[in-house]
Amino acid sequence: MVTFILGLPYESNVQSTPDLWVLIAAVGLPFVAAAATPLVARALGNRTAYYAAAVAAVCFGLVVTLAGTHGGAAVTWVGPLSISLGFYVDGLATLVGALASGVGVLVFCYSAGYMRGEPGQPKYYATMLAFMGSMLGVVYAGDLVVLFCFWELTSIASFLLVGHYSDRRESRYAARKAMLVTVGGGLFMLVGFVLLASTVGTYSLTAMLAEPAATRAAVEGAGLLLPILSLVGIGAAAKSAQVPFHVWLPDAMAAPTPVSAFLHSATMVKAGVFLLGRVRPILVGGDWTTAFVALGLLTMLVAAVLAVCASELKELLAYSTVSHLGLIVAGFGFSGALGSETAVFHILNHAAFKAALFLVAGIVAHEAGTRAFDDLSGLRHDLPITAGVTVVAALGMGGVPPFNGFYSKELLFEASYEFAHHAGGLAWLAPVVAVVGSVFTLAYSLRFLSIFFGERPETLGSVHRAPWPMTGPPVVLAAIAGVIGLGGITAALGAPLAPVESFVGWVVASTLGPDAAGHAASFHYYLPTYVSPAVVMSALAIVGGVACFLRWRRVRWATRGLLDALPVLRADGWYDRLVYGANHASTRVQRALWTGHLRTYAAWTFVGAVALAGFGYVATGVAVPNATPSLGATLTIILAVAAVAAIAAVRAPSHVAGVMALSVVGFAVTVFFVLASAPDVALTQVVVETVTFVVFLVILDKLPSYYGRIERSRAARDVVISVLVGALVTITTLVATDATPDAIASYFVENTVEQAGGHNIVNVILVDFRGLDTLGEISVVAMAAVTVLTLIVMRERGETP
Amino acid sequence: MTGDAEVVLALALGVLFAAGTFLVLRRDLVRVVFGVLVLSQATNVYLITMGGIGGVAPILGHGGETTDPLVQALVLTAVVIGFATTALLLVLVYRTYQEHGSIDLDDIQGAVR
Numbered sequence: 001m002v003t004f005i006l007g008l009p010y011e012s013n014v015q016s017t018p019d020l021w022v023l024i025a026a027v028g029l030p031f032v033a034a035a036a037t038p039l040v041a042r043a044l045g046n047r048t049a050y051y052a053a054a055v056a057a058v059c060f061g062l063v064v065t066l067a068g069t070h071g072g073a074a075v076t077w078v079g080p081l082s083i084s085l086g087f088y089v090d091g092l093a094t095l096v097g098a099l100a101s102g103v104g105v106l107v108f109c110y111s112a113g114y115m116r117g118e119p120g121q122p123k124y125y126a127t128m129l130a131f132m133g134s135m136l137g138v139v140y141a142g143d144l145v146v147l148f149c150f151w152e153l154t155s156i157a158s159f160l161l162v163g164h165y166s167d168r169r170e171s172r173y174a175a176r177k178a179m180l181v182t183v184g185g186g187l188f189m190l191v192g193f194v195l196l197a198s199t200v201g202t203y204s205l206t207a208m209l210a211e212p213a214a215t216r217a218a219v220e221g222a223g224l225l226l227p228i229l230s231l232v233g234i235g236a237a238a239k240s241a242q243v244p245f246h247v248w249l250p251d252a253m254a255a256p257t258p259v260s261a262f263l264h265s266a267t268m269v270k271a272g273v274f275l276l277g278r279v280r281p282i283l284v285g286g287d288w289t290t291a292f293v294a295l296g297l298l299t300m301l302v303a304a305v306l307a308v309c310a311s312e313l314k315e316l317l318a319y320s321t322v323s324h325l326g327l328i329v330a331g332f333g334f335s336g337a338l339g340s341e342t343a344v345f346h347i348l349n350h351a352a353f354k355a356a357l358f359l360v361a362g363i364v365a366h367e368a369g370t371r372a373f374d375d376l377s378g379l380r381h382d383l384p385i386t387a388g389v390t391v392v393a394a395l396g397m398g399g400v401p402p403f404n405g406f407y408s409k410e411l412l413f414e415a416s417y418e419f420a421h422h423a424g425g426l427a428w429l430a431p432v433v434a435v436v437g438s439v440f441t442l443a444y445s446l447r448f449l450s451i452f453f454g455e456r457p458e459t460l461g462s463v464h465r466a467p468w469p470m471t472g473p474p475v476v477l478a479a480i481a482g483v484i485g486l487g488g489i490t491a492a493l494g495a496p497l498a499p500v501e502s503f504v505g506w507v508v509a510s511t512l513g514p515d516a517a518g519h520a521a522s523f524h525y526y527l528p529t530y531v532s533p534a535v536v537m538s539a540l541a542i543v544g545g546v547a548c549f550l551r552w553r554r555v556r557w558a559t560r561g562l563l564d565a566l567p568v569l570r571a572d573g574w575y576d577r578l579v580y581g582a583n584h585a586s587t588r589v590q591r592a593l594w595t596g597h598l599r600t601y602a603a604w605t606f607v608g609a610v611a612l613a614g615f616g617y618v619a620t621g622v623a624v625p626n627a628t629p630s631l632g633a634t635l636t637i638i639l640a641v642a643a644v645a646a647i648a649a650v651r652a653p654s655h656v657a658g659v660m661a662l663s664v665v666g667f668a669v670t671v672f673f674v675l676a677s678a679p680d681v682a683l684t685q686v687v688v689e690t691v692t693f694v695v696f697l698v699i700l701d702k703l704p705s706y707y708g709r710i711e712r713s714r715a716a717r718d719v720v721i722s723v724l725v726g727a728l729v730t731i732t733t734l735v736a737t738d739a740t741p742d743a744i745a746s747y748f749v750e751n752t753v754e755q756a757g758g759h760n761i762v763n764v765i766l767v768d769f770r771g772l773d774t775l776g777e778i779s780v781v782a783m784a785a786v787t788v789l790t791l792i793v794m795r796e797r798g799e800t801p
Numbered sequence: 802m803t804g805d806a807e808v809v810l811a812l813a814l815g816v817l818f819a820a821g822t823f824l825v826l827r828r829d830l831v832r833v834v835f836g837v838l839v840l841s842q843a844t845n846v847y848l849i850t851m852g853g854i855g856g857v858a859p860i861l862g863h864g865g866e867t868t869d870p871l872v873q874a875l876v877l878t879a880v881v882i883g884f885a886t887t888a889l890l891l892v893l894v895y896r897t898y899q900e901h902g903s904i905d906l907d908d909i910q911g912a913v914r
Contacts, residue, residue, distance in 0.1 A: 646821070762873045
């Protein structure tokens, strides 16, 4: 499949800009097809797989037509925020897009055999198609917002796929875990994107990647390089299951095996490393190297150890994926072209051998009925084709020459050696960790391979050969891996596999920082014919790996002991503690807040309002203005009366006395309205105050004279809250009266006579300009009246609510 | 529009809001209604002040700069709706007493949950 796009020319002079409609078709088609899947599945039944495979093949075709183009295409989406539905095509996008759609074709074909007769097929194929579409959206996104949206869509789709067997408890747990970790990481990434966009002034990735040096300068100028790098890095690490986010990927094997193959090789986890490659030209530098080399190599080592401890096929492969992603992350971490070559070439190689191995694991589980290493051995007689595939793929995974994984691992050794050679000191840890990680990698790869060799155990029942839809795809993948591997031998003999080299070189070019540009087009790989540090490191890794495999029991015993001593390596704890802790905390908070006491709610509302407004004042640095007593004596006296009356209402010894004090407040406010030149409001207030007073007296007559004694402790707390509210209001009033607001009143002053023929502006506003509001007000009064009537009449009729 | 920080007004509003808050937090339902009333009165005063209290009443033909008529129209609406809700609240208190035989929120809380 890769050979299609490899035949294209990639020299810069023939690169044209991509066609927007091809891009929209490539990204949109899987979603349309997903929506149509339930109908199609009704007609096709078990053959729906081929429908999905055809869709994936069309997408792959579209990706191929896009290969060789370079640049962005966009339609405006949210104009004022400079967000567009933008797409961007370059080498990296083409590589990962081709993997997503190409592996998609194979995985769908495989599903035809694997999912045959299983319930829930329409859901499965629809989600898989949407998953592939989201992944294509991620790789072709030319705008940060578009990238984020598709990024989260992949999380949602993988949630549905991991939880495919929704009646199983561990499936649901795994799905939730995958979702929470990756979506949580996505939120960090979103914050990073917003910071990035606000510094650069656009959300357009196309624009940023066109001027990586200027973008980096803007980010550094704002002092935001480190925050943006960390936030985007957390997003990528969560998606690519880097330490300590590697907790979700091994659990995700609860999904059907084709999903695992797809998720581990070409989608989801590759989105994380894709993101690193995407922002690499902008962010690469000293901090970048420190962060991602450390993260990647640590992940590579830890996950390789965990893979050795695995007791079944899929668990081993899951941890091995984490480990290889660590290798890719570390590759992107090294500055310069060598690091990019490591990462890009390994993305390609890993997709080929890992997808093949997962499909092999699926075949073994399907035909032998078990995935446990202890039950499996000597399968080569039963599954000869599968055994052949595994030889190529597993040795590629282990980095044995001349299989494909060897070359990218060799590049990693070279990059890490050069990095250490330049940086010195602690940097020498990098090549050491890389070698130790590779030792374990080879050991577990051989262990995986060993299920096909040795004695066939008695306990293993009859094992049938898998149907061709299941054997075909891994054969294709292994063939690709094998060809890439052979390319190294022919290159050493002077005939390199030019299409692969020029394609990878083109992809590498799109991930280079501004200082390393120009290095790109000359990517070469070959079987080394002379001794270099990297060759020595490879030899060490291979000797160590074989030695470990020969003493497998002791090694596994030791690594398991290490794991028991350091459970932190598995890192399951933090996730459970976080999620269940949040659960408990929310229960406790709910118990404290939701007491059923009116005053609890009121108190929290008041305290919350004070805290929020106060925080707003502090955060915006509002200064309390110099206070000048500018009100006249009359107003001062009236306000004093209102304040004293309010205090009297608080201290009133009976309901009636309270109502009297309230009336004083109300009429003092009326006088205030008169003095404040608001005659209409004052008139209304007089009427309302009078009627309210009457209603109070009518109702109080029917109520007991009970007047709850004020408890000291409670009163003290309430006084504190009241004083806080009062203080906040005082400050607010000071600040507000000090300001001169923009008033829209002049419009009404000028147009009242002309448009409405009235001189009393307030009246005109109420009945003319805002007449509908007044209608609403009257409706409220009418509704209140009806409610009052209902409440009283119902009771008198003896009904209960 | 005054443009000056009104210290007297600010203090008076502070006291009114504090008193209203304290009343809302009581266990006697009638006092809670008192509190809501005081709070809405104080809010109306605050809003009217925002329209400026130094100008002429917003009736054309009197000369001089008028106060903000829009704010006054708003507050007028608020006063009327405030009346409606107060009446409703009081009837609810009355019904609560009929249903539970008490207007002490501590007693009622036990009865409801």
